[in-house]
Amino acid sequence: MKNTIKITWLLLLLLAVGFNVEAQLLKKIKKRAEEAAKETILRKVEEKSAEETEKAMDSILEAPGKKGRKKNGKTGQPTDENGEIYEEEWEDNENTSDGSDPEALYIYSKFDFVPGDKLIFFDDLSREFVGDFPSRWNTNGSGEVVATDEGQKKWLEIKPGYGITYIPDLPDLPEDYTVEFDMLALGLDRQTASTAVLKVGVSDTKSFKWGKFANVDIPFCQYAPVGFFVRNGGEINNSIQGDIREKVLGQPHISIAVNKQRFRLWVDEKKVVDIPRMIPEGSKPVAVKFELHQFKDGKERLFISNLKVAEGGQDLRRQLMEEGSISTNAILFESGSATLLPVSMGVIRQISQVLNSDETLTLNIIGHTDADGDDALNMELSAKRAEAVVNALVQVYQIDPYRLQAEGKGETEPVADNSTTDGKAQNRRVEFKKVK
Structure with a gap:
């Protein structure tokens, strides 16, 4: 038991x-x-x-296996080595009949940025070799040019690091000017640091030091809207609220306007900074500078392209009313096409205001191209671009179409040297003339 x-x-x-x-x-x-x-x-x-x-890198970095794939220089259609068009690919990317996206143009209809009308500097990197640092820039760090797999757009990849500065070779700046560039960031996610920013601004020295300056930190953080940090080495040293998390996942266009001491910055159509006395009193900015901070090396990457600096001219509205005509290269189109870029709406908005102020006014809108490509295609392209501007005025601002005429002059009336990048940019322009 x-x-x-x-x-x-x-x-x-x-x-x-x-x-x-x-x-x-x-x-x-x-x-x-x-x-x-x-x-x-x-x-x-x-x-x-x-x-x-x-996927993004496949579209931006040059792919050796696709070097034969090009686009028709004026239609934008993809072609093979023999110039034959890939019809199916083109049909998948058709735009509206007038070459513009009405929804995008409407979003930009209240965009009040107006680029300067006298070109100082333009660099689309088209003449640079892939893998090289661009010839019209300077840095104390490193960087290289990369291209789309079809070679249609080139970008400068800039590297992160405090004190690593990128400076385009500009002449001295006037009191009133604008700065624009396209931006592409890759590898962003919710682990991207809150301090991951592109510092962009102006400085009174062309050295890698900032001297007297005014700059803005453009944020890339995805897990919270950290806003824009602004500083000028004096009283201004603070953060401005703003949420651009979705925008920086695309390819935003950055626009800056400096008018004496006033400093404004837009991300696409959204104005995020407008400070009346941000440029330090007594300083004279002579350089535009970029610095990239807190990107994870090899994972997060930043590219910029199409840097344009232009002197701010007279108010286009007043000039058109007083002189009867204006010419501007601030109305932009996609390369080789009549697709109107939404960032051009600031100028078109001003034209609509002139037309609304005088209901008897009629305008002739004339498109011009550079000398690249076939003469006949350039003539056709310039006419289509003028028609795209007419359509924007009619569709977005409700201007009577009978008050507008469209005409193309192609490459027949250049105002600058077509053998240089700057000259070509000046020749790609749109004129507005009062009809007698």
């Missing part, structure tokens, strides 16, 4: 120990499962981020 009781207690003890061991084991398994689930989620996020980055 005693032996039976001992055996029973021993069995119960073993069973209790077994339950305890099993419970501990289950806890460990549960904990490990939770950790594994977390790891799986993180891995999926990283894989998705890597996949999106890879």
Whole structure:
């Protein structure tokens, strides 16, 4: 009997120990499962981020296997080595009949940025070799030119680092001028640092030091809207609220206007900074500078292109009313097409205001191109671009179409040297003339 009781207690003890061991084991398994689930989620996020980055990089970095794939210089249609058009690919990317996106133009209809009308500097990097640092820039760090797989657009990749500065070779700046560029960021996700920013601004020295300056930090953080940090080395040293997290995942266009001491900055159509006395009193900016901070090397990458600096001229509205005509290269189109870029709406908005102020006024709108490509195609392209401006005035600002005429002059009336990048940019222009 005693032996039976001992055996029973021993069995119960073993069973209790077994339950305890099993419970501990289950806890460990549960904990490990939770950790594994977390790891799986993180891995999926990283894989998705890597996949999106890879897709973006496929479209921006030059692909040796696609070097034969080009586009027709004036229609924008993709072609093979023999110039034959890939019809199916082109049909997938058709624009509206007037060459513009009405929804995008409407979004920009209240955009009040007006580029300067006298070109100082323009660099689309088209003459640079892929892999080289661009010849019209300077830096104390490193960087290189990359291209789309079809070679249609080139970008300068700038590298992160405090004190690593990128400076385009500009002449001295006037009191009133504008700065514009396209920007592309890759590899951004919710782990991107809150301090990941592009510092852009103006300085009174052309050295890598900032001297007397005014600059803005454009943020790339995705997990929170960290806003724009503004500073001028004096009283201004603070943050301005703003959320551009979605915009920086695309290819935003940055616009800056400096009018004496006033400094304004737009991201696409949204004005995010407008400070009346940001340029330090008594300073004379002579340089535009860029610095990239807190990007993870190899994962997060930043590219800029199409840098344009122009002197701010007279109010285009007043000039058109007083002189009867204006010519501007601040109305921009996609390369080789009549697709009107939304950032041009600041100028078109001013033209609509003149037309609304005088209902008897009629205008002739004349398009001009540079000398690249076929003469006949340039003539056709310039006419289509003038028609795109007419359509924007009619569709967006409700101007009577009978008050507008469109005409193309192609490359027949250049105002600058077509053998230089700056000269070509000046020749690609739109004129507005009162009809007698």
